[in-house]
Structures are given as structure tokens and as C-alpha cells.
Amino acid sequence: EVQLVESGGGLVQPGGSLRLSCAASGFTFSSYWMHWVRQAPGKGLVWVSRIDSDGSSTSYADSVKGRFTTSRDNAKNTLYLQMSSLRVEDTAVYYCVRDGPPGVFDYWGQGTLVTVSS
Amino acid sequence: DIQMTQSPSSLSASVGDRVTITCRASQSISTYLNWYQQKPGKAPKVLIYAASSLQSGVPSRFSGSGSGTDFTLTIRSLQPEDFATYYCQQSYTTSLYTFGQGTKLEIK
Numbered sequence: 001e002v003q004l005v006e007s008g009g010g011l012v013q014p015g016g017s018l019r020l021s022c023a024a025s026g027f028t029f030s031s032y033w034m035h036w037v038r039q040a041p042g043k044g045l046v047w048v049s050r051i052d053s054d055g056s057s058t059s060y061a062d063s064v065k066g067r068f069t070t071s072r073d074n075a076k077n078t079l080y081l082q083m084s085s086l087r088v089e090d091t092a093v094y095y096c097v098r099d100g101p102p103g104v105f106d107y108w109g110q111g112t113l114v115t116v117s118s
Numbered sequence: 119d120i121q122m123t124q125s126p127s128s129l130s131a132s133v134g135d136r137v138t139i140t141c142r143a144s145q146s147i148s149t150y151l152n153w154y155q156q157k158p159g160k161a162p163k164v165l166i167y168a169a170s171s172l173q174s175g176v177p178s179r180f181s182g183s184g185s186g187t188d189f190t191l192t193i194r195s196l197q198p199e200d201f202a203t204y205y206c207q208q209s210y211t212t213s214l215y216t217f218g219q220g221t222k223l224e225i226k
């Protein structure tokens with residue numbers, strides 16, 4: 001069974017940093033592209049970042065470019081999102097997502113809440 | 119950047135109704151269009167991929183169509199468990215994916 005379990009969310013002050021992790025199991029993690037998608041309270045889904053299967057290529061939404069870094073450790077079956085210079089508008093549930101058939105977000109974690117507030 | 123616009127933003131319908139949600143892309147995306155369902159407090163779930171392919175395990179009352187810039191999600195004979203928010207998503211550009219703003223389907 002495919003499982004994606006996020007951790008690392010919490011309350012952080014504006015300007016602060018936080019690292020999210022996503023532990024993957026039930027599939028060959030190193031064969032799949034992965035994404036982070038976020039959802040602000042009561043709002044819609046917003047794609048945040050993508051990383052290819054070996055970590056050699058990443059892409060980011062304009063709103064996080066230069067502040068967020070996505071990485072992965074295929075030996076540990078873990079995806080990361082390093083977030084810095086956090087803003088109030090980064091407050092959201094962050095989902096770890098598998099890219100199945102290309103571009104199809106076929107498995108999602110349960111999400112981890114990041115709250116940026118003073 | 120490719121913008122995705124869904125309509126309507128919200129919709130009231132009854133059990134047994136046939137419902138159609140539309141999604142328009144700001145430029146042609148061929149059939150690189152997926153549909154997701156999200157229930158409150160839960161992660162989204164893929165329903166339709168590549169515009170018209172039904173994801174495994176999804177009931178056949180869900181169907182998708184379209185290509186280029188205009189797409190539709192149709193739910194034939196609404197069931198109580200179908201009341202949720204639906205999102206379209208383009209995967210034409212692998213460096214920048216975008217979702218529609220969502221359509222909330224409510225019970226009339």
C-alpha cells in the first residue's frame with residue numbers, strides 16, 4: 001500500500017524557517033517524481049514544487065522561488081521541503097504528492113499544517 | 119503561465135441529478151488535464167486523468183471530456199458521497215503546474 005506521511009509542520013514566526021519531511025513507503029520511491037502542494041485555510045490547491053526521480057531537476061512556483069528548496073534522499077525514501085523567509089501568506093496545509101502517470105498526482109499524504117504568525 | 123478557470127465556483131444539486139463542471143485553460147494544453155475530488159479535511163483524490171481516462175477504482179458515473187482549452191467533468195446520477203469540491207489541474211508544463219480555483223458541489 002502506498003503511503004506518504006508528512007511531518008515537520010508547526011507554528012513559526014514571519015522570516016523564520018522550517019523543514020518538512022515526507023516518508024514514503026509501499027512503492028519504489030526512487031522511480032517517481034514528487035511534488036509539494038499547499039492549501040491555505042478555506043482556499044484552493046496550489047502547486048508548490050516538483051523534483052524529478054533522482055533529484056537532479058526541480059521546479060518551483062513563482063511565489064516560493066528563492067525561498068523554498070525541495071530535495072530527496074532516495075536511500076531513506078524521504079522527500080523534503082526546506083522553507084525559509086516564511087511569510088504569513090505561506091500559512092497552509094502542505095501535501096506531499098506522488099506523480100504517477102506523468103503529471104497525475106495519484107497519491108497524496110494527509111498533509112501537515114504550517115502556520116506563520118507572530 | 120497557464121491559467122485554469124473553472125465554472126461554476128459553486129453548484130447546488132440533488133441526489134440523482136446529472137452535473138457538469140467546466141474548466142478552461144488560457145492556452146492549449148492538449149489533453150494534459152486531470153480532475154480531483156476533495157472532501158472536507160481530506161486530501162484530494164484523482165478521478166480523471168488525461169482529460170478522459172477514469173482512475174482505477176473511481177465509479178463509472180464520473181466522466182471527463184475535452185481537449186485543447188475546454189474540458190468538462192460530468193457526474194451522472196449524483197450520489198450522497200459525491201458532494202465535495204472538484205479541481206481541475208493542467209500538467210502540460212512540467213515546470214509549472216496549475217489548478218483551477220475549485221467548484222464546490224453542495225446538496226440542494
